[in-house]
Amino acid sequence: MTSIMIDMFLLCLLVFIAVMILRTSKLIAVIVMSGGYSLTSAAIFVNLDAVDVAFTEAAVGAGISTVLFLAAMSFLPAEEKVSSKSGSRYSWMLIASIVCVAAGALLVLAALDLPAFGDPNAPAQLHVAPRYLEESGTLLHIPNVVTTVLASYRGFDTLGETIVVFTAGLGVLLLLAGATRTRRPHAADHTSQPKAVSRVGGKTKRGVAK
Amino acid sequence: MKNNPVFRVAAKILFAPIILFGLYVQFHGDFGPGGGFQAGVIIAAAFILHGLVFGLGQGRRLVSARVNLWVMAMGVLIYGGVGVVSLFQGGLFLDYTALTGSVGSGQHIGIILVELGVGVTVTSVMLALFHAFAGFVEDHS
Numbered sequence: 617m618t619s620i621m622i623d624m625f626l627l628c629l630l631v632f633i634a635v636m637i638l639r640t641s642k643l644i645a646v647i648v649m650s651g652g653y654s655l656t657s658a659a660i661f662v663n664l665d666a667v668d669v670a671f672t673e674a675a676v677g678a679g680i681s682t683v684l685f686l687a688a689m690s691f692l693p694a695e696e697k698v699s700s701k702s703g704s705r706y707s708w709m710l711i712a713s714i715v716c717v718a719a720g721a722l723l724v725l726a727a728l729d730l731p732a733f734g735d736p737n738a739p740a741q742l743h744v745a746p747r748y749l750e751e752s753g754t755l756l757h758i759p760n761v762v763t764t765v766l767a768s769y770r771g772f773d774t775l776g777e778t779i780v781v782f783t784a785g786l787g788v789l790l791l792l793a794g795a796t797r798t799r800r801p802h803a804a805d806h807t808s809q810p811k812a813v814s815r816v817g818g819k820t821k822r823g824v825a826k
Numbered sequence: 827m828k829n830n831p832v833f834r835v836a837a838k839i840l841f842a843p844i845i846l847f848g849l850y851v852q853f854h855g856d857f858g859p860g861g862g863f864q865a866g867v868i869i870a871a872a873f874i875l876h877g878l879v880f881g882l883g884q885g886r887r888l889v890s891a892r893v894n895l896w897v898m899a900m901g902v903l904i905y906g907g908v909g910v911v912s913l914f915q916g917g918l919f920l921d922y923t924a925l926t927g928s929v930g931s932g933q934h935i936g937i938i939l940v941e942l943g944v945g946v947t948v949t950s951v952m953l954a955l956f957h958a959f960a961g962f963v964e965d966h967s
Contacts, residue, residue, distance in 0.1 A: 667859040687959035771920040785951030792958040
């Protein structure tokens with residue numbers, strides 16, 4: 617009973633934060649509130665006994681994402697631009713709310729077909745999950761089943777995930793580092809010069825910019 | 827923020843404990859919640875805190891972009907390397923039991939190594955993202 621009440625409170629908090637995010641136009645407030653949104657989701661995951669997911673959500677969603685958004689925000693003005701034409705804005709709002717209600721109704725309709733929460737006869741509990749739960753502690757001697765599924769039974773998927781993270785990092789580095797290099801005007805002229813010269817040039821320029 | 831003593835002292839005190847907690851999460855993943863992804867993010871957070879308080883120049887001196895790029899690839903190589911080693915030991919790709927021959931120790935060693943690879947890659951990618959975004963701002967302002 618208390619678990620359901622905590623869940624309801626947290627879900628209401630999520631809706632409240634989402635509405636607040638929609639209503640404010642200050643970008644820094646939006647970023648901080650989306651961090652709060654992630655933290656509230658993490659609390660919901662803890663209440664569902666999904667501690668590993670909650671841990672990831674708190675560390676990635678509430679922690680690192682907020683910092684990265686703040687770093688990216690310094691490219692942008694502090695306030696969101698509000699469109700002046702109020703007539704077109706209201707017609708867009710009407711279309712958006714119709715789409716939202718329709719998509720929400722479809723999701724609720726689909727959710728009615730799902731097995732009840734925690735149902736032991738749900739298809740997801742009958743396929744390979746019993747084998748993982750039985751083997752992990754006794755055969756592999758690893759009590760945390762999440763880790764065994766992630767790293768051992770589904771090791772190939774996690775290899776793919778790691779490569780995805782690596783590729784994403786490379787992509788951002790290529791985009792941003794490429795942009796900084798082309799902006800330096802004298803970098804192309806000194807291709808025959810030793811590398812140290814252009815580095816010193818870059819440093820002094822950065823020093824001036826501060 | 828560089829000249830504010832509160833930030834400087836807090837960052838200096840927090841830096842090592844955050845990394846220690848990250849390592850705990852990394853190597854305790856078999857027995858409790860945690861693992862490579864979470865630990866990588868936590869360890870990266872320590873370096874990001876250092877970069878935020880002491881400036882990006884100091885952060886880049888601590889972990890240079892070139893080293894970071896190598897470390898990023900190293901994590902994926904550790905992960906794939908475990909798979910290749912198990913292949914040479916006569917098992918399937920990423921079949922940790924083949925690493926030592928017994929299920930108990932092989933799975934433990936394999937999972938710890940694989941999680942280490944994940945943690946190393948995630949740490950350096952997060953740090954690279956932060957340095958790229960913050961450096962882009964600093965170079966263009």
